[in-house]
Amino acid sequence: MIVPSVTSLNQIGAERFVSNTLARRLSLLLVGCFAFFYNLDIALFEGSEGLYAHISREMQLSGQWFQLTYHDESYVNKPPLFFWVLALFTRLFGENEIALRLPGALFSLGTMILAYFLGKSSFSRTAGFWAAMVVATSHLFLWYGRRTLFDSMQTFFITLALFAWAKAHLQNAGHWWYPIVGAAIALAVMTKGLHGAAPPLVVIIGLLAVTRDFSPLKNLWFYLSVFLAVTMIAAYASVLSDNLAGHFNILGGLKTAFGGSGGTQTPAIGHPIYWYLL
Numbered sequence: 001m002i003v004p005s006v007t008s009l010n011q012i013g014a015e016r017f018v019s020n021t022l023a024r025r026l027s028l029l030l031v032g033c034f035a036f037f038y039n040l041d042i043a044l045f046e047g048s049e050g051l052y053a054h055i056s057r058e059m060q061l062s063g064q065w066f067q068l069t070y071h072d073e074s075y076v077n078k079p080p081l082f083f084w085v086l087a088l089f090t091r092l093f094g095e096n097e098i099a100l101r102l103p104g105a106l107f108s109l110g111t112m113i114l115a116y117f118l119g120k121s122s123f124s125r126t127a128g129f130w131a132a133m134v135v136a137t138s139h140l141f142l143w144y145g146r147r148t149l150f151d152s153m154q155t156f157f158i159t160l161a162l163f164a165w166a167k168a169h170l171q172n173a174g175h176w177w178y179p180i181v182g183a184a185i186a187l188a189v190m191t192k193g194l195h196g197a198a199p200p201l202v203v204i205i206g207l208l209a210v211t212r213d214f215s216p217l218k219n220l221w222f223y224l225s226v227f228l229a230v231t232m233i234a235a236y237a238s239v240l241s242d243n244l245a246g247h248f249n250i251l252g253g254l255k256t257a258f259g260g261s262g263g264t265q266t267p268a269i270g271h272p273i274y275w276y277l278l
Contacts, residue, residue: 108145
């Protein structure tokens, strides 16, 4: 008779746990809530958190929703969508650390949930479980995801775009997923600028090129997705002040990314693209 070792019994137990849908989802929910919602009420960290909180407060006091200021000086480094979200949460829950950090925590949990369903639908429930667990336990995701920063919001929309693309193109779950791709890319761009479109577009275009499957180009829903993204971004840019609308100047953005002058309409901020490659 073969007696199973303790190690093999542990492996069997772990596999059974991962295969149990209810236990798996409850464990992910507990890990996600602890990772992103625990201790949100500590004092804001110096630097960006206080800066963004103050800009959001000034925006509400002045009623200037399409032009940002910091101590009454024009602020052009970021578009206003994230500040609108901060304003909504502080109106609902008051001006406190939890209200300011809650959007980031919710978007981080949303990204974790998307990772689970993307892994589950593309590969297996086990893959989805570990994909979500990686999101919830990654050091940088934990550090940035629970702070008053743009990154978790933009990451959520990028992940949503890729999830919707997988459903529409890879899994044939319905053509109506294509407009969600366009809307998600537009919201990623509206959150932090044109580079929000780069990650999903690189993945989508690269996949089409590698597989040589260009069937989406024959699908009217695909073009509806493109039209929706362009319309949303154009409408958003059209209501902003000139210095904020410069974030959506494609030519100026390319010049800035590669170290050139972006012109008067594009804020010359951040690092050129080769700095990120290093």
